Amino acid sequence: MKRFITLALLAVWMVLPGWAQHEHQPRPSPTEAPAIYWVLVALAVVAIVGFMLWTLYGKMRPGRMTTLSYHALGALVIIMTLFTLVLYVIPAQQAQQLPATARAWDWKPGEILQDPAGSGLSGEPYRGYLVYLANGCTYCHTLYLRPEDLKTGWAEGARPNEVSQMGDFVRYPFTMLGTQRDGPDLTVIGRKIPDMQYQIDHLVDPRRFKPKSVMPSYRYLSERDLRDLAAYLVSLGNDPQKLRAGVAPTPKPTEDPKIAKGRELYRSLGCVGCHSLDGSPNVGPSFKGLWEREVEVVLPDGTTTRVIADGAYIRESITQASAKVVKGFPNVMPSFAERVTESDLDALVEYIKSLR
Amino acid sequence: MQEREKQAVKLWFFSSLVWLALGPLIGALMSLQFLWPDALNFLADLNLSYSKARIFHTNLVIYGWIAMSFVAAILFIIPKLCDVELQHARVAYWAGWLWNLSVALDLALIWAGIVGDPLLSIQPYEYAEAPLLVDLLIVIAAVMIIFSVHRTVLARKRPHLYVSVWYLLGGLYTTAITYLVGNFLTLAFTGLGNQIIHAWWLHNAVGMFITPLGIGIAYYLIPIAAQQPIYSHRLSILGFWTLMAFYPGTGLHHFLQMPMPTWIGEFSVISSVLLIIPVLAVVVNHLATPAQNWRRVFDSFPLRFSVFGTVYYLLTCIQGTFQTTHAVNWFVHFTEWVQAHAHLALTGAFTCYGMAALIYIFPRVTGRQLYSRTLVSWVFWIMAVVFPLFYLAFTHSGLVTGVSVNLLNHTIYETISAVWLARFFRTLMGAGVVLGFLLFGYLIVRSLRVGPRFEEGTNEVAEPAPAPATRRVTV
Numbered sequence: 001m002k003r004f005i006t007l008a009l010l011a012v013w014m015v016l017p018g019w020a021q022h023e024h025q026p027r028p029s030p031t032e033a034p035a036i037y038w039v040l041v042a043l044a045v046v047a048i049v050g051f052m053l054w055t056l057y058g059k060m061r062p063g064r065m066t067t068l069s070y071h072a073l074g075a076l077v078i079i080m081t082l083f084t085l086v087l088y089v090i091p092a093q094q095a096q097q098l099p100a101t102a103r104a105w106d107w108k109p110g111e112i113l114q115d116p117a118g119s120g121l122s123g124e125p126y127r128g129y130l131v132y133l134a135n136g137c138t139y140c141h142t143l144y145l146r147p148e149d150l151k152t153g154w155a156e157g158a159r160p161n162e163v164s165q166m167g168d169f170v171r172y173p174f175t176m177l178g179t180q181r182d183g184p185d186l187t188v189i190g191r192k193i194p195d196m197q198y199q200i201d202h203l204v205d206p207r208r209f210k211p212k213s214v215m216p217s218y219r220y221l222s223e224r225d226l227r228d229l230a231a232y233l234v235s236l237g238n239d240p241q242k243l244r245a246g247v248a249p250t251p252k253p254t255e256d257p258k259i260a261k262g263r264e265l266y267r268s269l270g271c272v273g274c275h276s277l278d279g280s281p282n283v284g285p286s287f288k289g290l291w292e293r294e295v296e297v298v299l300p301d302g303t304t305t306r307v308i309a310d311g312a313y314i315r316e317s318i319t320q321a322s323a324k325v326v327k328g329f330p331n332v333m334p335s336f337a338e339r340v341t342e343s344d345l346d347a348l349v350e351y352i353k354s355l356r
Numbered sequence: 357m358q359e360r361e362k363q364a365v366k367l368w369f370f371s372s373l374v375w376l377a378l379g380p381l382i383g384a385l386m387s388l389q390f391l392w393p394d395a396l397n398f399l400a401d402l403n404l405s406y407s408k409a410r411i412f413h414t415n416l417v418i419y420g421w422i423a424m425s426f427v428a429a430i431l432f433i434i435p436k437l438c439d440v441e442l443q444h445a446r447v448a449y450w451a452g453w454l455w456n457l458s459v460a461l462d463l464a465l466i467w468a469g470i471v472g473d474p475l476l477s478i479q480p481y482e483y484a485e486a487p488l489l490v491d492l493l494i495v496i497a498a499v500m501i502i503f504s505v506h507r508t509v510l511a512r513k514r515p516h517l518y519v520s521v522w523y524l525l526g527g528l529y530t531t532a533i534t535y536l537v538g539n540f541l542t543l544a545f546t547g548l549g550n551q552i553i554h555a556w557w558l559h560n561a562v563g564m565f566i567t568p569l570g571i572g573i574a575y576y577l578i579p580i581a582a583q584q585p586i587y588s589h590r591l592s593i594l595g596f597w598t599l600m601a602f603y604p605g606t607g608l609h610h611f612l613q614m615p616m617p618t619w620i621g622e623f624s625v626i627s628s629v630l631l632i633i634p635v636l637a638v639v640v641n642h643l644a645t646p647a648q649n650w651r652r653v654f655d656s657f658p659l660r661f662s663v664f665g666t667v668y669y670l671l672t673c674i675q676g677t678f679q680t681t682h683a684v685n686w687f688v689h690f691t692e693w694v695q696a697h698a699h700l701a702l703t704g705a706f707t708c709y710g711m712a713a714l715i716y717i718f719p720r721v722t723g724r725q726l727y728s729r730t731l732v733s734w735v736f737w738i739m740a741v742v743f744p745l746f747y748l749a750f751t752h753s754g755l756v757t758g759v760s761v762n763l764l765n766h767t768i769y770e771t772i773s774a775v776w777l778a779r780f781f782r783t784l785m786g787a788g789v790v791l792g793f794l795l796f797g798y799l800i801v802r803s804l805r806v807g808p809r810f811e812e813g814t815n816e817v818a819e820p821a822p823a824p825a826t827r828r829v830t831v
């Protein structure tokens with residue numbers, strides 16, 4: 001009787017989680033299991049149930065084991081291990097033979113990437129990936145986007161069409177998807193911050209741009225390692241074809257020097273780390289189309305009002321970030337009051353104005 | 357025991373202590389990264405960073421402490437169960453030096469961080485970061501150990517194989533297969549295929565390597581220390597074979613939400629839930645055996661530590677089967693909840709087994725008792741009280757992250773300040789656990805000099821000297 005109750009409880013334990021499975025099933029199946037898999041599963045279930053019944057109720061005759069049967073059982077241990085290995089090798093084969101998606105990461109050893117921000121820097125993304133490996137970035141950062149990530153805070157600024165698919169990874173020599181996120185996912189970091197110089201500066205001293213960051217300083221890396229790593233980061237989330245062709249929004253020759261200076265400050269002060277130029281929100285709102293837009297802000301006393309993003313508002317945002325906090329965003333922007341001069345502020349305002 | 361057998365056991369024994377002192381200490385140090393990141397900037401001057409230190413930490417505790425203490429225990433237990441002396445004890449001894457050399461070389465190469473060298477660069481597999489050169493050395497050392505142990509089993513005088521022998525010998529072979537897959541077979545796959553094989557390795561590193569060896573050791577220690585026969589022979593058979601059947605397929609539950617063929621992900625989830633069968637079989641056997649004689653728990657420290665280990669093992673696996681379902685996994689994945697689980701298993705369950713084994717073995721290879729009951733009790737209570745607090749702080753930090761990012765849609769950058777306090781407690785309690793390990797090392801090293809002589813049949817730990825009897829003056 002006791003045994004039946006135990007078995008029944010066990011069965012419940014196993015069936016219950018099965019019910020909850022499908023609700024959070026992240027994605028539809030990209031490949032089907034081979035038919036032999038189901039045959040094997042059925043056989044395994046029968047074998048397991050039979051075996052359990054035998055150990056619980058069967059007759060045991062100790063002392064009847066011969067040397068041969070010991071060896072046979074020993075071999076069985078190894079066979080069972082190898083059996084599941086084969087089960088894993090099948091989908092692994094399928095996965096590496098899928099066709100690549102158009103946006104799949106695709107950089108060969110030796111290939112060079114020019115900084116799309118137009119700084120004149122260049123680096124080797126493939127080697128950068130190896131630097132990423134050698135320094136263990138994978139213990140804080142992941143390299144894949146789940147559908148859930150769009151609905152939650154895991155992937156600021158990621159877009160629905162950027163959710164990872166199996167074909168995105170086929171050109172990688174090996175993968176480092178990662179199991180822990182102490183920092184943001186980096187799948188599309190290159191699309192969000194396409195700027196090698198910023199990436200290098202951030203690697204050397206992350207808290208210069210993000211005062212609360214817990215990311216370690218990688219200032220010990222050599223010049224070459226830093227450049228390659230930055231090139232790798234910039235290659236993430238960008239179509240490799242376009243990067244090779246140079247999508248760089250090269251400064252127009254007739255550009256106002258103030259705007260050029262503003263662009264330079266945007267990078268060197270680290271605004272690029274939180275504000276994108278392509279309309280997608282990052283830590284902070286995008287600068288694209290900000291000029292003279294109506295913004296809903298929260299005042300220090302908790303009330304909300306609407307203001308027009310004019311020069312005065314932008315200046316105040318830079319020097320006194322917490323005076324008006326954009327609704328829906330956290331109050332984490334550092335104050336730049338001590339770091340910018342009056343002409344810097346002018347340049348930044350002009351630059352933002354140019355980004356309609 | 358022959359002198360050369362003792363020498364082999366001692367080498368593995370004392371090396372494991374060195375790594376036990378070092379690995380967790382590095383862990384405590386690097387946890388400061390999450391509290392005062394600038395305080396660890398000095399690491400950059402040494403060509404180091406949090407992320408490299410993390411590899412040091414995991415490799416040291418797994419290959420330095422767990423593996424070496426378990427092998428010390430295996431070299432001691434297998435000959436006892438087979439009633440012969442350890443065969444080829446010299447080989448096992450030199451394997452110990454080779455293993456130490458590999459661990460040290462592993463650290464040196466990770467520290468050097470060489471980029472793009474096929475033999476000397478870090479490998480991209482968690483817990484198998486060791487560069488290929490180190491892997492080759494480890495494989496040689498493992499083959500030497502398996503050779504010596506298997507020859508011992510073949511030369512046995514007792515025909516029947518006790519369940520520990522099954523776990524230990526089988527575990528050594530599955531360890532070998534797993535290690536070869538994680539470090540060498542992975543080289544044959546690119547893209548996501550590589551990640552799938554990586555996943556097979558990742559859980560079998562714990563499931564086919566640490567788990568069977570640890571359980572085999574506990575299966576030896578618990579009956580002998582409790583002075584009771586094993587509770588159920590049937591359950592031990594059930595536990596062993598269902599472990600071998602269900603464990604190897606579970607790996608992909610570490611990457612449940614990556615894009616992959618759904619059927620293989622479901623296979624891993626179902627295997628993981630089924631794992632509750634071998635776990636319950638083992639746990640019932642381990643807890644019901646001493647139940648007839650609970651008072652022994654007060655005298656016998658090996659028993660106390662291993663029973664505690666089993667309790668932690670049960671908790672780990674209940675948590676494991678729970679978090680393996682999609683319904684829970686999407687919430688806790690990527691957070692420190694998972695690291696808490698990993699520590700419950702490795703620091704809680706398997707370190708307790710390792711310590712139990714060392715306490716049991718020490719008097720029998722050195723001829724001295726451990727010198728201080730107070731100190732062993734301190735270590736025990738640290739493992740029983742401070743460690744659970746450490747675990748809770750770790751879990752708390754994971755849950756806060758989960759709530760903040762999954763439910764409140766905060767970014768990770770905003771969440772950093774929300775988890776500060778939980779991480780602070782984690783460091784605090786972690787430091788307590790490290791202190792326990794250092795005390796343990798101190799206790800053993802000091803007992804070498806001052807421990808009273810040990811006779812078979814007396815306690816492993818010296819009884820406090822009886823207070824000088826006060827003379828009763830009769831008139």
Ligand code: HEM
Nearest residue numbers: 179562566609610628631673676677679680689694698701
């Ligand atoms: C019934 C038994 C167990 C089950 C079902 C189980 C399940 C899991 C799952 C699902 C994860 C991944 C969670 C995630 O990343 O979202 C995990 C992680 C982990 N488990 Fe277990 N576990 C079990 C027992 C053990 C044991 C016995 C050990 C140690 C010997 C262990 C060590 C680990 C480690 C080290 C990790 C962290 C891996 C990483 O760094 O990502 N587990 N476990």
